[in-house]
Amino acid sequence: MDSPYTVLARGRKIVPERGVVRSRKPQTTVSSLQRVLHAAARMVLNLRPCDHVTPALLELHWLPIAERIDFKLCLLVHKALVGHAPQYIADLISLSGQ
Numbered sequence: 001m002d003s004p005y006t007v008l009a010r011g012r013k014i015v016p017e018r019g020v021v022r023s024r025k026p027q028t029t030v031s032s033l034q035r036v037l038h039a040a041a042r043m044v045l046n047l048r049p050c051d052h053v054t055p056a057l058l059e060l061h062w063l064p065i066a067e068r069i070d071f072k073l074c075l076l077v078h079k080a081l082v083g084h085a086p087q088y089i090a091d092l093i094s095l096s097g098q
Contacts, residue, residue, distance in 0.1 A: 033065040 041047070041056040057064070063071060079085040080093045 030065050030069075037062065037065055 037057070038053045041053050041060060041062065042049070042051070044060065045056050047053070047056055062068075076085060076089065077093060080090045081095075083090070
């Protein structure tokens with residue numbers, strides 16, 4: 001379900017895409033953070049370097065980095081819109097009808 005509104009954050013549009021707010025992030029940053037996440041999962045579960053990490057991430061209920069960033073952004077926008085975010089964050093977000 002598409003929203004009839006566009007969320008504006010600091011003058012930059014964050015447009016809902018199939019009901020999900022997407023952020024733009026550099027692939028190099030995401031790749032670096034994903035490697036750190038994989039290393040953390042290996043350390044937490046005592047996995048060897050040759051073991052697959054995807055089942056470990058599922059077992060730990062950890063989202064991949066790109067999805068985690070999108071989730072946190074959606075959560076922050078939701079909290080700002082319903083009045084549960086700090087005021088300095090709510091001031092950065094406004095709705096504009098399309």
